Amino acid sequence: MIYFDKVTKRYGDIAALEDITLSIAPKEFVSIVGHSGAGKTTLLKLLLAEERPSDGNVFFESIDVNDLPSSALHHYRRKIGMVFQDFRLIPNKTAYENIAFAMEAGGRTDEEIASDVPYILELVNLADKAKHFPDQLSGGEKQRIAIGRAIINQPELIIADEPTGNLDPINTYEIVEILKKINELGTTIVITTHNKGIVDAIGKRVITIDRGRLVRDDAEGRYVL
């Protein structure tokens, strides 16, 4: 499903990623681990076409992500659900509207939005906070809304960049449980983290990156650094 072919990304003289080759199959749950600055986020940015590689190619299914023109990016990104460490909710939209926005952007009808958004709000257990704005929600609640937004269009892939980085242990556990459930329903998940507890709790494939290089790839790995 995802294939990185000898990908290198340099910022000036500094290589953030070097010669990365890896592939991810559909329905996998992959944790990418490494210290801060190891290159995890750069890897995700390349996958989202937020950045272009200096060398090599990134493929999503049969699409060469590097070749996508700017005008086609939004179509491509609708296949992917994104969850960020800092939630990145739209501050002047309510919880409901934040989730609905992803559907509106994808051109879904008002009827679909009216039926799907309340369902997703139920799923992330925030039906009673539908009309709250992000600054009226706790960190864990914000992240659950962000996950709701990521899954509302039933994407084939969810990318979560340090999704629990700003959360306390209880919220972290909840978020991981939600992600695992989504994965069980058939969605591929790629998560970056440097939280050992999470990786060990998930108990699935772990890719370790250190100073821009892929140093380990274990099918049922643990956090080893």
Next chain:
Amino acid sequence: MVFKRMLVSGGKSFLRGGAVSAATVVIMTVTLAIIGSLIFLSALLTFTLNTIKDKVDVSVYFVTSASESDILAVKSQLEKLPQVANVTYTSSDEALTAFRARHATDQLTLQALDELGGNPLDASLEVRAKDTSEYESIVSFLEASPALSSGGTSIVDRINYSQNKEVIDRLSLAIQATREVGFAVVILFAIASVLIAFATIRLAIYVAKDEIAVMRLVGASNMYIQGPFIVTGTITGVLAALVVLLLLWPASWYVGTKTISWFGGFSVATYYADHFLLVFGIILVSGIVLGAAASILAIRRYLQV
């Protein structure tokens, strides 16, 4: 559907913008008020110029011995000239009546007139040209015309053009200069305020730059992201235009009553009432164009993600 969503979303973010939206409307109001004053200034200058142009004419005074038929012959010749707008004949009797009326309270002058006996005033033709620049050629026509002499002696006593010419020229020049300087100043103000309005909208959009990046990552197309911002900018422009149009009623009334005599009969309030649709159109369109254009320009740089 997409358009409706953009409208709803733009409207909501305007309402939720609170202080930022209010500040943008205020700045935009100032800009549009300056554009509005440009309209009034232009009207005032045009009015003044026309009033003065109307006062400019050439008077041909005939000797007292000239017969009315000779004068009327000159009149009809003048009327045939393409550059002449109209010619008015004032007989010496009419001139006397007008003179007496003008000096009705001035007993000294009237006594002097009575002592002279008879009618010392000349009959005259007031010639008005279609354009002030044509007087020169009308005067040369008169000077060369054979109809102005009867039996070898000229029936013309004097032509007052050269006496007025200097004043007319100087006045035209002064008006022209005022017009140009006035416009330059107002246009400078307009440009400055347009830039401030642009900067304010850019700032409002800058606040939303992270939000725009998220929209891009969630898969929204550029058009779908831009739409609501353009709607918000347009709402700002329309609201500011309405505020200006409302404020102009009391403002033009106040300025009008204070300055009507000063401006030689030009009333700002009457002009506003008579040309409301024009002013409304210009201010509303300026508001919409400013708001929308500023939004489009400001948001472009954040759509690169």
